[in-house]
Amino acid sequence: xxxxxxxxxxxxxxxxxxxxxxxxxxxxxxxxxxxxxxxxxxxxxxxxxxxxxxxxxxxxxxxxxxxxxxxxxxxxxxxxxxxxxxxxxxxxxxxxxxxxxxxxxxxxxxxxxxxxxxxxxxxxxxxxxxxxxxxxxxxxxxxxxxxxxxxxxxxxxxxxxxxxxxxxxxxxxxxxxxxxxxxxxxxxxxxxxxxxxxxxxxxxxxxxxxxxxxxxxxxxxxxxxxxxxxxxxxxxxxxxxxxxxxxxxxxxxxxxxxxxxxxxxxxxxxxxxxxxxxxxxxxxxxxxxxxxxxxxxxxxxxxxxxxxxxxxxxxxxxxxxxxxxxxxxxxxxxxxxxxxxxxxxxxxxxxxxxxxxxxxxxxx
Amino acid sequence: xxxxxxxxxxxxxxxxxxxxxxxxxxxxxxxxxxxxxxxxxxxxxxxxxxxxxxxxxxxxxxxxxxxxxxxxxxxxxxxxxxxxxxxxxxxxxxxxxxxxxxxxxxxxxxxxxxxxxxxxx
Numbered sequence: 508x509x510x511x512x513x514x515x516x517x518x519x520x521x522x523x524x525x526x527x528x529x530x531x532x533x534x535x536x537x538x539x540x541x542x543x544x545x546x547x548x549x550x551x552x553x554x555x556x557x558x559x560x561x562x563x564x565x566x567x568x569x570x571x572x573x574x575x576x577x578x579x580x581x582x583x584x585x586x587x588x589x590x591x592x593x594x595x596x597x598x599x600x601x602x603x604x605x606x607x608x609x610x611x612x613x614x615x616x617x618x619x620x621x622x623x624x625x626x627x628x629x630x631x632x633x634x635x636x637x638x639x640x641x642x643x644x645x646x647x648x649x650x651x652x653x654x655x656x657x658x659x660x661x662x663x664x665x666x667x668x669x670x671x672x673x674x675x676x677x678x679x680x681x682x683x684x685x686x687x688x689x690x691x692x693x694x695x696x697x698x699x700x701x702x703x704x705x706x707x708x709x710x711x712x713x714x715x716x717x718x719x720x721x722x723x724x725x726x727x728x729x730x731x732x733x734x735x736x737x738x739x740x741x742x743x744x745x746x747x748x749x750x751x752x753x754x755x756x757x758x759x760x761x762x763x764x765x766x767x768x769x770x771x772x773x774x775x776x777x778x779x780x781x782x783x784x785x786x787x788x789x790x791x792x793x794x795x796x797x798x799x800x801x802x803x804x805x806x807x808x809x810x811x812x813x814x815x816x817x818x819x820x821x822x823x824x825x826x827x828x829x830x831x832x833x834x835x836x837x838x839x840x841x842x843x844x845x846x847x848x849x850x851x852x853x854x855x856x857x858x859x860x861x862x863x864x865x866x867x868x869x870x871x
Numbered sequence: 872x873x874x875x876x877x878x879x880x881x882x883x884x885x886x887x888x889x890x891x892x893x894x895x896x897x898x899x900x901x902x903x904x905x906x907x908x909x910x911x912x913x914x915x916x917x918x919x920x921x922x923x924x925x926x927x928x929x930x931x932x933x934x935x936x937x938x939x940x941x942x943x944x945x946x947x948x949x950x951x952x953x954x955x956x957x958x959x960x961x962x963x964x965x966x967x968x969x970x971x972x973x974x975x976x977x978x979x980x981x982x983x984x985x986x987x988x989x990x991x992x
Contacts, residue, residue, distance in 0.1 A: 544929040545904035729903070729930050798907050798927055821906040821929045828907075850909075850925065850932075 516561035517650045517710040525718075525725050532728060533623035535562040540727040547730035548823040551696055552864075555656035556726035557717050560695075564626025565649050565704055568633065569616030570641020578636055579609065580753065580772050582763035586611050591678045591691045595753055595761050596621075596629060601774025601781070602749035603756060605629050606741065610678045612689045616641075618678075620651065620702070622743045650710035655700030655734075657867065658722040663690075663701055665720070670701065675868035684716050692869065695731065697738025697862055699869040736829060737822045739792060739861030745802060746790060746817045746831050754781045755833065757790050788814065788833045792863060793845065795856035799828035800847040806832055807846045807853060813838050816847060824864045834858070875938070875978055876987035882962060883938045883970075885978065891966050892938055894926065897991045899961040902928045905954045910946040910967060917941065917970075919977055924967050926957065935967065939977040945969040 513536040516522075522529060527538030538559070540547060550556055568575050576583040581594035591610035598604050605625040610618045621629045634643045654662060664671040670681040670690045678691035686709045694700040705713055717723050732742070741747050747756040752774070759767075759782060766772050770779055793800075799821050806814035819830030838845060841860045846853040874884045880898035884891045899905065907927040917923050917937035924935040946968050950956060957965040972978075982990060 539930070540903060543904055548929075733929055798909055798925070798932070801932060821927065823904075823929065 514562070516559055517707040518559045518561065518714055521711055521714055522559065522725075527725070527727060530728075533562055535623060537562060538725070538727040540729045541725050544727070544729035544733060545823050547724065547726040548733050550724050551656045551698060551726055551730060551734055552824055553656070554724070555654060555658040555662055555700075555720075555722040556696075556730070557714065557723050558653040558655065558726050558731055559650075559714070560653050560702070561650040561707070561710065562623035563651055564619075564621040564623065564630060565646040565651060566619045566621070566630060566633075567616055567644045567646060568619060568637070568641055569644070570637065572617065572641070574637040574640040575617070575633065577771060578633060578773065579607070580762040580766055581609055582765050583609070583617065585763070585765075586617070588614065589673075589677050589679050591676045591693060593761050595758060596632070597753070597772055597774045597778065598749055599773050600749075601752040601777035603743075603747045603751060603753065603758075604632070604749055606743055606747065606758075606761070608691070608693065610691060612678045612680055612691070618689060618704075620704075624744060646704075648707050649704050650707045652703040652705070652710070652714060652717070653694050653696075653700060654703060654717060654723070655694045655696040655698045655726075656722075657699060659698070659700040660869065662717065662720045662722055666716070674871040675699075684713055686713060688713075695738075695740055696734035697740065697864055697866045698734070699867055733820060733823055736818055736820060736831070737824050737862065737864040738866055739831075739863065741790070741831070742818055751790075751833070752778050752781055752786070754778060755786045755789050786836055789836050789839050790817070791832055791834055791839045791841075792859045792861035793830050793832055793847070793856045794825070794859045794863070795828050795830075795847065795854060797828070797854060798849050800830055800849050800854070800856065805848045806834055806856075807848065808838055813845065822863055829859075829863045831861070873978075874984065875981035876984065876990075877936070877938045877981055878990060879936050879938075880991075881935060881938045883978070883981065885972070889944060889969055889971050890939065890941075892923075892968050892970055893966040894935060894957065894961055895987070895991075896961045899958050899965070902926060902933060904929050905957040908950040908954050908957060908967070910948075910950065911943050913943050913946055915943050916973075917943070927954075937970070938981065939970065940973040941970040942973070943968050944971050
């Protein structure tokens with residue numbers, strides 16, 4: 508896609524003003540970094556970072572919720588007002604079409620946040636399957652900000668005190684600088700923090716107000732990637748996709764127990780059979796020294812190919828290369844020594860437990 | 872002593888029959904935080920344009936090409952423990968290799984500083 512065809516978020520002018528290095532990402536012009544990935548990563552771990560994630564898809568579904576539930580892996584009957592769940596959108600083969608957040612910030616149905624690259628397909632799938640039973644309203648006129656880091660709560664306590672009282676995976680409506688915001692206590696960095704949905708027209712003003720707080724700096728997609736990787740969080744299209752099941756992706760925790768028992772989500776028979784038998788390959792973490800293995804690098808053991816890297820890079824907090832990979836299950840045990848081909852040279856690596864950096868969610 | 876530049880953003884500082892090679896400040900800035908530098912073995916020979924080293928930033932790996940033909944007579948081992956030196960002093964302590972020039976006439980095809988500055992515009 509040429510730059511002329513790229514979409515721009517409501518914060519485009521602000522990114523440019525802040526010196527953001529703009530790159531195409533999922534059809535949007537997005538800042539990959541401002542002052543530098545390492546500094547931004549460390550600032551988020553130490554204080555608070557503000558991310559523009561307005562490229563992600565936001566929607567509200569109102570109507571017969573069993574029609575929506577059939578498409579995902581959450582138990583919507585158990586989703587209480589003020590709660591958010593991480594869930595999956597499987598295909599009929601049990602592959603993962605997307606991962607998403609479903610929440611109930613108010614009495615008006617459920618609120619969905621999906622990935623940017625998949626949003627059109629996701630929303631088309633949901634609209635089609637729920638036709639005549641419910642209404643999917645795509646909220647294209649809303650921006651999404653993420654405020655992440657150990658000091659995010661201090662900022663929120665000053666600007667929207669009630670929002671700062673939530674615990675991890677709670678959500679609701681709050682007055683934020685005079686705007687009705689849908690805020691959840693969640694994120695994609697492994698840190699405590701908030702995701703803030705606001706009308707697009709208010710986004711520039713609110714982002715500037717957040718950035719004016721002493722603890723807050725703007726953070727680009729580069730650090731978002733290194734932060735989520737260290738936190739062991741999957742990136743859709745890389746660490747999972749429609750060719751991998753929740754069992755292989757080690758995401759069965761996102762398949763609610765009643766849904767496993769009822770086997771009533773797309774691909775459930777395949778997924779539950781694999782869950783019972785054990786997968787042939789699964790997602791693991793790895794650490795190594797020296798040159799980081801990147802996505803696509805081949806993993807070998809005793810001369811045989813046993814897997815492939817799906818995300819890899821330097822972990823600034825870890826202080827060395829980290830990554831995620833799919834390997835044959837027999838080699839998936841943490842501590843297993845493997846080799847990864849980086850520029851045709853086999854380099855030693857070790858299967859490691861994730862997260863690489865302790866998650867610091869606020870659970871009260 | 873003269874310094875030349877390539878369109879791939881390497882600098883080459885000629886010192887007699889040898890030359891010191893590194894990447895430019897512009898390249899270092901574009902790469903972002905350098906986290907690892909893979910350098911060639913001393914004694915290895917390269918032809919002009921061969922892949923000679925690799926710079927890893929947080930985000931990606933980038934190749935560094937031999938700006939001229941020659942044999943590696945020294946490498947900057949200090950980068951192993953302090954790869955960030957490439958960002959901090961790209962034209963100084965962040966040098967990559969010292970190369971024995973095989974064909975000095977190759978230097979004529981490279982840019983001087985003014986031409987390079989125009990190249991990065």
